Amino acid sequence: MKKQNRLMRHVMSLLLAFMLILPGSVVSAQASGQGDMAVHFIDVGQGLAILVQSGGENLLYDGGNRSHADEVVQYLKNQQVETIDYMISSHYDEDHLGGLVKCLDNFEVEHVLGSDYVHTSDLFNTFMNTATAHAIIVEYPSVGDTYEFGTGSFTVMAPDGISQNSNDNSVVIRLENGNNSFMFMGDAEETSEQDMISTGMNLDCDVLSLGHHGSASSTSWDLLEASTPSWAVISCGQNNSYGHPAASTMEKLSDMDIPVYRTDEQGTIIALSDGDTISWNQEPCNDYTAGDAKQQSTDSSSSQNGQYSGSFSDSASAAVEADTATDTQGRTVWISATGSKYHSRPDCGNMNPNKATQETEAQALSQGYEACKKCW
Numbered sequence: 001m002k003k004q005n006r007l008m009r010h011v012m013s014l015l016l017a018f019m020l021i022l023p024g025s026v027v028s029a030q031a032s033g034q035g036d037m038a039v040h041f042i043d044v045g046q047g048l049a050i051l052v053q054s055g056g057e058n059l060l061y062d063g064g065n066r067s068h069a070d071e072v073v074q075y076l077k078n079q080q081v082e083t084i085d086y087m088i089s090s091h092y093d094e095d096h097l098g099g100l101v102k103c104l105d106n107f108e109v110e111h112v113l114g115s116d117y118v119h120t121s122d123l124f125n126t127f128m129n130t131a132t133a134h135a136i137i138v139e140y141p142s143v144g145d146t147y148e149f150g151t152g153s154f155t156v157m158a159p160d161g162i163s164q165n166s167n168d169n170s171v172v173i174r175l176e177n178g179n180n181s182f183m184f185m186g187d188a189e190e191t192s193e194q195d196m197i198s199t200g201m202n203l204d205c206d207v208l209s210l211g212h213h214g215s216a217s218s219t220s221w222d223l224l225e226a227s228t229p230s231w232a233v234i235s236c237g238q239n240n241s242y243g244h245p246a247a248s249t250m251e252k253l254s255d256m257d258i259p260v261y262r263t264d265e266q267g268t269i270i271a272l273s274d275g276d277t278i279s280w281n282q283e284p285c286n287d288y289t290a291g292d293a294k295q296q297s298t299d300s301s302s303s304q305n306g307q308y309s310g311s312f313s314d315s316a317s318a319a320v321e322a323d324t325a326t327d328t329q330g331r332t333v334w335i336s337a338t339g340s341k342y343h344s345r346p347d348c349g350n351m352n353p354n355k356a357t358q359e360t361e362a363q364a365l366s367q368g369y370e371a372c373k374k375c376w
């Protein structure tokens with residue numbers, strides 16, 4: 001018995017020693033060291049949400065879509081977030097804004113930075129009203145504005161003026177920590193990229209969070225040449241209906257030999273900057289396959305197994321999807337693209353009948369719609 005204990009202790013101490021001498025390839029998720037800044041590209045399916053932690057401060061750049069809102073809140077809580085010092089809403093499309101409303105309700109938020117345009121959607125109104133309810137005034141930063149954050153700072157690169165294209169209104173930031181830099185593009189497209197280049201500002205960065213989920217309308221050669229990133233991160237959903245990322249974008253990255261991280265393949269990706277070097281919680285996947293090429297190869301299996309097939313990158317989202325699948329009904333419901341509720345009839349007074357489209361209840365639920373209290 002005693003001998004066994006001694007053997008056990010010996011094994012344990014060996015294990016411990018082994019863990020201590022492991023090379024620094026696996027980074028801790030916390031920005032705990034002096035000068036550290038952790039950048040979390042949170043897997044929110046088809047959408048974008050980035051959490052940055054440094055010096056006890058938190059910055060949240062977008063919050064993913066509505067159906068991932070609870071996961072984003074939980075993710076932040078797991079990182080001990082209580083106060084969001086800067087909440088940045090790049091623009092008001094649902095796949096970026098959806099999760100921010102719940103974050104306003106769940107955390108103390110010091111500053112909300114947004115883009116100075118009006119988006120005609122219930123979600124936009126809800127977001128603005130929720131901010132007001134928490135006595136928060138949404139601030140509209142100008143190009144060149146710089147904010148101290150943690151051990152570094154960030155500078156607003158766009159938008160320079162307001163466009164009809166919601167994506168081109170994205171608030172783009174360049175985040176610096178010592179010699180390391182990150183650029184978060186939101187959904188900015190080529191027009192905005194050209195505007196940024198014409199300002200003559202420093203667009204060089206180590207990590208580029210690709211605009212518009214890697215779509216063909218973003219990440220022009222000019223932008224890549226101006227930013228020369230050492231790593232590219234793409235936030236997009238598995239088998240997304242847009243075919244993101246685009247073949248043309250992936251070709252450029254491949255031609256420039258830029259290592260690629262993708263949330264659709266790798267789940268949440270974490271970069272840790274100490275001001276000198278950037279380390280990651282995993283290796284880049286370097287998969288330069290376009291979204292639509294992937295879709296074709298998996299189409300046959302997904303149609304056999306229904307929309308809930310496919311592997312999910314984390315167990316939380318798998319559980320959410322599985323839950324949805326179990327109480328799914330095939331009955332037809334009505335939704336509008338800009339609403340947040342699904343309805344039993346197209347003429348429900350809580351929905352614009354001209355914008356109503358039919359879905360199954362399962363589809364509506366999976367997109368984050370909730371039952372309208374008026375008509376159910």
Ligand SMILES: [Zn+2]
Nearest residue numbers: 093166167187
């Ligand atoms: Zn967008």
Ligand SMILES: [Zn+2]
Nearest residue numbers: 093095187212
């Ligand atoms: Zn988007």
